[in-house]
Amino acid sequence: MSAANSQRSFGGLAYLVLVVPVGISFTFAAVQGDYGMFARVAINAEAETLRAERDKLAADLAEMQNLTHRLSDDYLDLDLLDQQTRDVLGYMRSDEIAIR
Numbered sequence: 218m219s220a221a222n223s224q225r226s227f228g229g230l231a232y233l234v235l236v237v238p239v240g241i242s243f244t245f246a247a248v249q250g251d252y253g254m255f256a257r258v259a260i261n262a263e264a265e266t267l268r269a270e271r272d273k274l275a276a277d278l279a280e281m282q283n284l285t286h287r288l289s290d291d292y293l294d295l296d297l298l299d300q301q302t303r304d305v306l307g308y309m310r311s312d313e314i315a316i317r
Contacts (some may be wrong), residue, residue, distance in 0.1 A: 248254050287294040288301070302308045309315060 246253060250256065283299065286292060286299050
């Protein structure tokens, strides 16, 4: 019986020697791997940043579309036209005084 017990304990020890490193490697990969928990947190943070940037760009696009529509042939906003003329061309009215 002594030989059978030592053989059984050696088998159990060999099993542990093989299973524990495999378990540790799977645990490490689950936490810090390419698809692990830390990578998931980083991906979620980047996704939130990109959503905020997308919303800002959508607001900018809506503003540009509004300005473009206001200067189109169908609808002309004279105040916006006057502002653009002053900004882009540097024009001013004859009753204004320029102070530098």
